[in-house]
Amino acid sequence: MPMIKHSVSVAVLAAVLGWSAPSMANEAGDLLAKMRSAVHTLNYSGTLVYSQGNDLSNYQISHTVENGAEKESVVHLAQGSGMEGDTAESFSLAKLQQVQPQMEEVYALDLGGKDFVANRNCQIVVARPRDKMRYLQRYCIEPESGMLLKYSLVDRSHRSVEQLMFTALELAAVAPADPAATPAPVVPAVAAMPPSTDWVFSTLPAGFQQVQDLQQAGVNGQAPVRQIILSDGMTSVSVFIAPPGAPGILESIGLSAGAMKIYATEVAQHQVTLVGEVPVATLQSIGAGLQYVH
Template structure:
């Protein structure tokens, strides 16, 4: 048996065989010693790269943790713009924290005059042009800037965290931090955090292609200030006050009529409730599903004669789907990709044998 050998005086780097890899020419040494050398070098590079990526993840997580503290603990006021579905709104906000409780006052600066007042007990909407005030006594789900769960580790199986440099927003220097989904079942976020306070100066909701679906950006901001001047004279000006205090019967102890199989990874049912259907005299079952950041709602009611949503619909970042399952009208809606809604609907199963 003959063995091919290289001349001893031939330089190591002359012993390359050329390979094609994804359209690029790379060299590979044919000698065993060289293969070992480059294998070790590759392992070292991979280890260094993984360590650098892990450190970027930790740095981004630290910034996000600071952001969560800032939005829940700081007083601030200013004006921000909200871009969504090719519409631009300008809104004045006052965010006050007293004894750990958050109050917010938002005033629309363009279009029809509107005000929203939120605290731990209710949401009050004021519409001066229509001479009406509506008060929803249900606890508000505060999503303005306060988006993330307390435990970021719960998000890491489905999202990656990255720092993306710096930018200047509303006269403040900011750190750019991204939350990047690991699959197509959820949207991503990009936050521009004030370098000193970590308060979000700008936030972008990103679709599956990395394009902004919604953007919120401060144009002016005062941190540490919250001038709370709420006009309490509306009742004396003949404005009608409408209160919404819909009773909800928790059904956690009851056997649910529906369950879900093979949900998109990370999504679980976080709440179930039942509300009266005042229009038809029945009830509406409401399921909320979430992965800790993204969420969607499923509404289930007795199928009617028509007028309900059929098929898919979209408004900006919000997708919706309507249709019938097991003689029930199903409506799914959420700030998630359409594929997520459809996958959740396909995972629904009716517990016919357990129904009364």
């Protein structure tokens, strides 16, 4: 009899867990999508601490939306320097309103506990990688506004490679757009190219796919450099391809700056440099799959 009771309990527990896991993942996905929208549509200002490896610094950030145009100011308080009035960039996956489908193949979304950051309640959302090719991402999001209050990237040794946390935050209502106002002109900073046919990836780490192909001006007036952007929906890698004869990096190198990694190599006599917030092994894997097709 106790055996039967035990089996029933286990079955009930499994059913509850089986039912709640997708529900929590959906809720986590919804909250992430809400956050991605909120940080671009809300007016907010505040201060935050940012840690990268062992370094800790303090910033003041301000974001406003005027007639649909975003303005952001970031000032490094410790040194009184920063940038102000920079308009929103021309391309950012952060502006995607929905979580990309392939993301859920390589990350498991989960809801964590509650936290209290900058005098506000927030819900922890975790994007846990399903392999070694990316970092764990941890967000703490205010459910009502969708505002991000805390963010961290964690490697497989459970070491935080990058963290960001508001210490004070003010949210303001967004003024409705003035229909009479002239929208800010969109000036493409770089030339978007059709999908690359001469450069192909024979293999890519799971979940990564090409999302953008740009033509960037070369250094000091040199030949243009191609920037192919790959993404798994949560993080991205830039693959820079310099033509033969262009000034290049003279030797293969690997660099690390907190979450950001750089890896340079040579493919078909072209200098190829990969930059991204992923482990170096991921950059090496992407570089190894790159092929030049005549």
